[in-house]
Amino acid sequence: MTNPHAPASTSSPEGPDGATGFALYGPRFQREPAELYRRIRQEHGPVAPVVLEGDAPAWLVLGYREVWHVTGNPQIFGRDSRRWHSWHRVPPDWSLRPYAEHQPCSFHVEGEEHRRRAGATGDALSAVDQFQLRADVERIADGLIDAFVARGEADLIAEYALRLPVLAIARLLGLPDSDAPALARDIAASADEGEEAVRAHQRVVARMQHLVTEKHELPGDDIPSRLLAHPAGLPQGEIPTDLFFILGAGQLTTADWLGNTLRLMLTDDRFALSLTGGRRSIGQALNEVLWEDTPTQNFVGRWATRDTELGGRRIREGDMVVLGLAAANTDPDVRPHTDAEALGNQAFMSFSHGEHGCPQAAREVAEVIAETGVEVLLDRLPDVALAVDADELVWRPSVWMRGLIALPVRFTPAPVRGGIG
Known part of the structure; x- marks a missing residue:
């Protein structure tokens, strides 16, 4: 080492x-x-x-x-x-x-072509109903918590932070929940070191290609259908790559943003009171993470x-x-x-800057998912606490992303609510 x-x-x-x-x-x-x-x-x-x-x-x-x-x-x-x-x-x-x-997608092209493609992607994301998204995330979060709430212990990374964003984004893409576990694994692998990253990327793009074909034949109220119908006229064969970056960037950054915020609130005395309604807010914790432990x-x-x-x-x-x-x-x-x-200072570079920075609509989707995920968890598990010493927590060995390998916690067992996971 x-x-x-x-x-x-x-x-x-x-x-x-x-x-x-x-x-x-x-x-x-x-x-x-x-x-x-x-x-x-x-x-x-x-x-x-x-x-x-x-x-x-x-x-x-x-x-x-x-x-x-x-x-x-x-x-x-x-x-x-x-x-x-x-x-x-x-x-x-x-x-x-x-x-x-x-690749022929908004992520890589420049000039007028970038503005055309990025405009279509931004419009597709801006059409997301924020109120419906928050309600969906609440139901997904309740469903995930239901799976471990009776045990009195959990790993909030594997069982919550890594699963919540991909389930929420999959629904925005019109994907079934059953696709989410494999997508989450492949998206995480695509950002790691080693040759498996290339194979994982190929698997996700292949699934996006199949999804675009499905939406071309049967459109719905989802991001791929909006891209297919957008006046910019994006070629159908090139939309899967844009979807890969929407899904990949959304999943990786939001999962780490959520996990890093939970870690901060469970390890920092300034935020500990927030677990019982103290001075520091969830919004302040989310903001501090973007300064101190930004996902990207x-x-x-x-x-x-x-x-x-x-x-x-x-x-x-x-x-x-x-x-x-x-x-x-x-x-x-x-x-x-x-x-x-x-x-409250939001001058951080966490979302990059300029015309190739993270679109505002994408930031809003990520913030709704991360903020709602923290809120629901603290509401359901008000006495949640780390199950190990804070210095035993291990970060993933990545130069690109900042996130924990695991976040083991304990809490008072509680009844299942019957959410949708």
């Missing part, structure tokens, strides 16, 4: 521009990534040469202002990865290929459209740029200095 306390520059094959690159993968990100980013920033500045899994060279942007600049200037830092000069250096089963390789830690990526300068570094045409969203949130030059300043 890599020593997380070793100097940041000691683990490094060749990065971009021949620079010594910090290895941006492995278990060192498991416990205290914020401290690791602080040391990388201290040694390299706001833009650091890194090497991704598979020895892929890239620049990691850690500075808040620099991330803002990259995401706000798509004409210099584009989303089309076909301009990357190092594709020959990664294998066919490279784990980041599903997210980095160019790093994001691939952008590719330089021409030679340019960023954070004192020379970025060459075709270089890959990784958005260090978590690092930007802890940038001391912009970070709120006091707890009072942080409360």
